[in-house]
Amino acid sequence: MTTATVKIEETAIQDRPILEIKDLAITFTTGAGEFKAVKNAHLSIMPGETVAIVGESGSGKSTTALAAIGLLPGNGRVTGGQILLDGEDIAHASERRMIELRGSHIGMVPQDPMSNLNPVWKIGYQVRETLKANGRPDGPDDVARVLAEAGLPDAHRRARQYPHEFSGGMRQRALIAIGLSCAPKLLIADEPTSALDVTVQRRILDHLEKMTTELGTSVLLITHDLGLAAERADKVVVMYQGNVVEAGPSLELLRNPQHPYTKRLVESAPSLASRRIQSAKEQGVEAADLLVPAAAGRARDEVLQVRNLRKVYKLRQGMGQSTDFAAVDDVSFSVKRGTTTAIVGESGSGKSTVAKMVLRLESPTEGQIIFDGVDTAGLKGKELFTFRRRVQPIFQDPYGSLDPMYNIYRTIEEPLRIHKIGDAASREKKVRELLDQVALPQGTMQRYPNELSGGQRQRVAIARALALDPEVIICDEAVSALDVLVQAQVLNLLTELQSELGLTYLFITHDLAVVRQIADHVCVMEKGKLVETGTTDDVFDAPQQDYTRALLNAIPGASLLLPPAVA
Template sequence: MNARDDGAVSAAKEKQMSTEPLLSVQGLAVDFATMDGVVHAVEGVDLEIRPGETVAIVGESGSGKSTTAMAIIGLLAGGGKIASGSIRLDGKEISRASEHEMRTIRGRDIGLVPQDPMSNLNPVARIGTQVAETLLAHGLATRQNVQTKVVEALTAAGLPDPARRAKQYPHEFSGGMRQRALIAIGLACKPRLLIADEPTSALDVTVQQTILDQIGQMTRELGTAVLLITHDLGLAADRAERVIVMHRGKVVEQGDARQILEDPQHPYTQSLVKAAPSVAAARLQPEAFRVQERAAEASAVAETAPADNIVEIENLTKVYPVRGRGEDFVAVDDVSLVIPRGETVAIVGESGSGKTTTARMLLKVIEPTSGLIRYEGKDIASLSRAETKEFRQQVQPIFQDPYSSLNPMFTIERLIAEPLEFYKRGSGADRRRRVRQLLDDVALPQSMLRRYPSELSGGQRQRVAIARALALSPDLIVCDEPVSALDVLVQDQILKLLGDLQSEYGLSYLFISHDLAVVRLISDYVCVMKDGKLVEAATSEEIFTNPRDPYTRRLLASIPGNELGIAS
């Protein structure tokens, strides 16, 4: 056989291999043994991934998408087992592989980028040490050259100054940098398949885009296939060739990503697409928010009466002294904004932009270095102790993570009643009636009263947090990333709930978020912050249809799936 024939055979073989699946899952079923019996978490899942292909599994929490991924890599949580089915990697059955065999497969053949970098990185080990452990465990480095390999891995993951970063600990990294470190670990052994489990769910859109670009670049260079686990439909549309939709442990639809997301066939997929917030789809605006109607009403009122602002912030600045540095850190720099009564003002920006610090100063959790915050026309810095107590009843927060903001030892009834008891509102019977009314307001059944936070879903816990914030009948609620950790269906429910409550009680909202698609849904006015400064402020319509600042335009351009009208 001559060289030309040999090359032709090689090319034909390569083409054949590229069409054969690298990973083939057939009839996968995963069960978990619990105190209440066996839970069928995954039932009859079929999927295939070819070399170099990106496949996304989408679905809400509890749909079985992460369980499927963990079954593939052999990392099911305690009590979980593969009940039936086949998992083949490059034609080899691995569903019944021993733990010793799986340790060889993990890292070298299948890499993993988990969701939460802070809980998946060892807090007391340097970043370089954690990358080195992976390389040494798989024999891809020696003690003599491992540091060089570590720097190469961190460089490939896009970390600046990798030699210095390798000597630092996870707490010294930002969220985006920690995620890059996990990418470096996941891809250090050049695996043939990378499982990325919600790799950017907690990151800002610009950081998210950078991380996904980094994964895309590295996997293209290595020819790695990617299994992307996400509840973000925009991300799936933007990054995957094929999408698999899971619901209650089963695959309900799969196929070409764009086709499924533009023309979903299954009712569940249709509900996911419909619920996904979009910067381009006004049809998704909850009717309860009446954004356009309220804007027209506000314009009419403004022509005949001065603006009624519940909050006025002028030249607000917060400076933190930094030891060992020649200059202080300016977290908030000369910010001015107003919150009209009964309306929603959103502050958007990346992590570190100063949006949460601004909210915490409004809540009187921290004191400003300079500037003025007026609530109902009065400077909150001059409030007496009694006036401050009254202020805290009128201004209530809803935090990002309801689980960490709810005492796990309290029942739901006690959690909601706590502010009523603290401020001695009514008798015990009055408080019990108020708690039941609040449960009705946030659409939770009375049967929840005796439960604990750990027994509720994420969306249910967030509803409890909202009920507690409403307990004292506040006029202003500060919502700090209240839906960023929720699936699109639950997120849609919570946003509509906030809108209904605003319409019913005339609430004003300060909404802190890095999710522009969510902000588009609910806000009357948008303030864009960057590096502590307010770079742009206008009505929501103006910001999203005619952004003026380059930074705002960059934020909008970074939203995955935007061109499809699907972004979350």
């Protein structure tokens, strides 16, 4: 074979997609019959290219990715089409063949590191298992090298630690290390940063991009964040109800969406919405014309005052020694009645600890929390019971905050029963009214949490929080686990309820794009301290601290709708 012939063949391979999906159909067998999760899906990924699949939960994006790596659940099967990996159709490949391909040809970074890392195995052992399974050198130095390449410092020591000893970002880096340890031709990244703060997210994605570029690895990125997809991918594929409804170059698709569903995604993406507000203001359009702030020009009294709040934990260091750690250090702010104040910052900034102290789930080490003129630290017994009726929480994870053994009626009715409000008939009437308020059908009452979508569960959590007619609701990352369209629906619902009921919100979040949509005032926390505070417009348009600017700059896709001169 001549040198010229070899070059022609290499060029032909480079011109061939590393992954090509043609008319893919996937069916699940359920108790209610067969369900077509994917219908005639198609996409292609060239060598070294990043392609993102976007869509809401149930659109078929993760199912398509799982089929590509041969990891469909037992009740799922490919019922049509082809999955061509480097020219080989693997749609119906044997498990033995897929084991040969996984790791060396296809790697995967799954969504939730706490669920996908074995809690009883050390991190190094889990990396070693992957190397060993693929016939790669798996000594301590090899394991440490893989972890170091994924950006984990002091890799030899980290290899001897367990997942619970890692932060969320470090656990995600460990999964990236495992996914790329054997230099696969294709990496499937399924929502790899959805649970991370925006700054950690940017660092993880930057490092993932650097590693895949150095290895020449193609990436199939699964995400519900259209802004992130447009910023990180060469091409975007939009899926809806099992179908590919639109595909194309990322910026072109973002700026000129054609399908109605894609248009809805673009309009609902909070990172893009916040930038549209700024762009409109520069063109002389008031933000109030796009989003009406809750406080719109009305004088309000301060329902909540936090003064010099401090929370110190004792950390054990072994040998009977301990050290003090200030999770919250001298934090002061106030919240006006009927408005929304957001507390933002990275994981570990202390924002959730503040929320727990306001709810009296934690007691402050120092400082005061004044609610309606009364210091809550002194509340006990009946007074504390009454306070908790007036201040209610909505937690982050609707999958974990609802009791799976309670049906929806009992879930919402329980606070009424605990506080001895009404009789059985009046409580049922109240539950029905609450379901109407959060736009859930009456038939939902007899269903269980596992029978509802994430957005429906979060609506149930909101209805439960409203059951006692509270004055203040603490929303702790209440929309961070939701798809962009469901997130927009829940944010709109919270805004409508605030307008109707005069509610006050303390909104804890790491997502500044969401803050721009819902908050009147913003408090920025870093390492336990309050570093910046002000109106939402002031903080977003003229941030004073480098840390705040870093948070704003990390919003994925935030600059993509602006012309270069503005961005």
